Amino acid sequence: MNPPGSSGETGRIVRIGTRSSPMALAQVERVRAELTALVPDLQVLVVPVTTSGDRWQGSLAALGGKGAFTKEVDQLLLTGAVDIAVHCMKDVPGDRPVPAGTAFACYLERDDIRDALIHPGGLTLDELPPGTRIGTSAVRRIAQLARRYPELVTVPIRGNANSRLAKLEAGEADALLLAYSGLERIGESARATQILDVDTMCPPVGAGVLGLQCREDDSAMIELVDRLGSPDTWRETTAERMLLHVLQGSCNSPIAAHSSSGPDGTLSLRAMVFSLDGKTIVQAEETDGALDPVLLGTSVAISLLRQGGRELLDASAGPV
Template sequence: MNRSAHTSPVSPDAPDTSAGPASGRRVVRIGTRSSPMALAQVERVRAELTALEPGLEVEVVPVTTSGDRWQGSLAALGGKGAFTKEVDQLLLSGNVDLAVHCMKDVPGDRPVPAGTTFACYLERDDVRDALIHPGGLTLDELPAGTRIGTSAVRRIAQLARSHPHLDTVPIRGNANSRLAKLAAGQADALLLAYSGLERIGETARAAEILDVDTMFPPIGAGVLGLQCREDDAATTELAGRLGSPGTWRQTTAERMMLHVLQGHCNSPIAGFAADLPDGRLHLRAMVFSLDGKVAVQAEETGPASDPVLLGTSVALTLLRQGARELIEASADTA
């Protein structure tokens, strides 16, 4: 990390003691999860911010979230918000000016915390999943009974549907810790986000990068969101300059679809939006039963100027096909 960036662990409840450096240079404090991947993501944000404003000083404030500490089902902690709430607290308390979130970890069934807003979404990374197998086998080459380490219900349902001869075993933690658990024999193979492997410099570990028809991605895959306080116009304006209009359209459509479905952390919901060469926006989504035996899907194309309408329309199509029953059934097993 370059010398203009500092890393300072802090409690979400700590008082705001930052008054800025005596030099009067502008300081932006960024809140983040403390995992190696999260810190790599923040380094990307730091580099892009300082390229915009070379005199800027960036202070990184990592926090270990309840989702990182807990090794059981996320449903027991109230869902994916377990990865974001402590970082949100840092932002709301004024201990940081900006929060960096993986949008796949930001709940879609409830609004973002009052008083905060997403200033932008960065240019999207790869949305695909990767298979990590020490012997280099592909998914189709794995023998019956191979233990695939994953706790994502989206992946579990799709594996049960496409490769029922394989077994899944629960495995949680950041990407580095999952790779360590694989090495320790807790699983025979792993499924991880390929973009995550890129961020930690471990792409060589991927035996296969799965196309989206083989393993449909989660909502918000490969997207980093920069969250600010609504009353902090200066930071919101600065962060907003990093945004990708295409990623904004895609993520808005996906998250509106998820919001209308009222999907939760135990819902096997997958989908992604993409810009088409003709300028329109395409959204495809699927909802599965937990055992993968039932799936409903919908895809539509609409004007890029109205991603909210596209997301709503796809969600309503899924609901007409029975998505609500599948989501409620998955909630009953949480």
Template sequence: MSPTVLRIVSRSSPMALAQVARVRAELAAVHPELTTTVVPVTTAGDRWPGALSALGGKGAFTKEVDAALLAGEADLAVHCVKDVPADRPLPAGTVFAAFLRRDDVRDAVVHPGGLTLDQLPPGSRIGTSSVRRIAQLAVTHPELVCVPIRGNANSRLAKLAAGEVDALLLAVSGLERIGEQDRISEVLSVDAMCPPIGAGVLALQCREDDAATIAAVTPLGDPDAWRETTAERMFLHVLQGHCNSPIAGFARAERDGRLSLRGRVFSPDGKTVLDAHEWAGPLDPATLGTSVAVALLRQGAREVIDAIPH
């Protein structure tokens, strides 16, 4: 029996609510008879101004959402996959029911004067707290200075306008979701800035015993996004990276059914760069993710990751 009302829990930031609006619209198209309501929560990651590692990493953005779902206060959670830890399983009793069609995985430069990374003068302050971005900038643009900056995309744009930094690095998909894509001065290729695991993918999480909700949201799932995300999350799971380890990677499903995965591990200063890229052929996505992770472990990824304080 299908539900008539679906309660959706999400972070309360403008971007998170924009993501929920997409889910509600897609649900309405498939189930016009279904009423959806939003249960907004503020997470520890939203409240904490300092480094995420002090809160135990990315789980800081998902714990309160998971708790509301498990307590029965909501039926469905909407997550950015990149914010859901892959080094440990989902909370017991929950399951991903669908991954939505993937948005742009690339990073963008936002500069008030429209300058690109190559055009920024030495010493320019780049606002980012992402260890992945910091390590890759250290490789390609060591003359630029990374300045820690937290908060949602809207608050980061406000800090840029206030002159706290000279430029920002933000996800293209995030800027598109909040209608700020016109601020982009450069879109970085995946070769110039390898994306985070799960970039551009929204996940729908349900209680595993809630068959009605799972059945209602499963049609929203995209098969390519499922294959790509499964490979990427298994890659990260096998590496067992922590919140201070710069790990990047992305899978790509081709029209002919082939699946590839590129994975990269960096030291924080960018002086060590490990790279692996494989095609699945007949391998299933999880096996591909494992294979790429093992290739990097053979190159010394375990030692690089374990040498980073966290």
């Protein structure tokens, strides 16, 4: 019997569903390379789709913000048009379960989690003059910039990394904040003026993580994909996503979180909830070697809620 995703005489074929942006296609190239290194005779076909989040240039809140970058890719998987869906975990909603009948089979080894400043004149955040327009639509970044650099101005700017860089060149903003790993994936890391440490700009849940999603009944594909996974990334992402789930946060929520694995097997999780103006912040951090990642994420989330995190999130909620 041929395994799922095979075409018999022509060899095994795996179809991967993805967003159609240049960055997403670069991410899939990483998955293709790792799969073919594992199984040299594997044929990998890429099936791109333009998502509602890619088409929409307004606020994601107007789309509900829930799965705007994932639902069309998920649909390819559910209908059997693809065998694997590749997602940036920062785009996967945490306030609702993954589509019934699917599961994440693995998370690849984590990329750089930091944000980067891109300024045409080569300035850092500390050097930018008051009134400088920083292009970003991420409420997490907006709140943290307002907290640390209230003299700077944020302007909404959306689209994939390539289009944001083009908008910067067109003068729609004076500088940009982008994920450094994204710049690396599209070959534009040299554009980064400053790479921000996590104390300056705490990342989103799932930063730098690619998740490979399969149908639950496709055991052969799950077994294959699982061999690509990183155990540390799995633990870190599980803790972060459980925190997001307990907080019922979405991409419209001013939540930042970062889990890291220690060489001694410990797992830590630091998380923050902000007011949109950055003036109010609640934060919590725990480290435990024995605590299950799910329990760690739950514990940190409860600590944030006890400090008033729910009220901050409710105040920041946009239309759904």
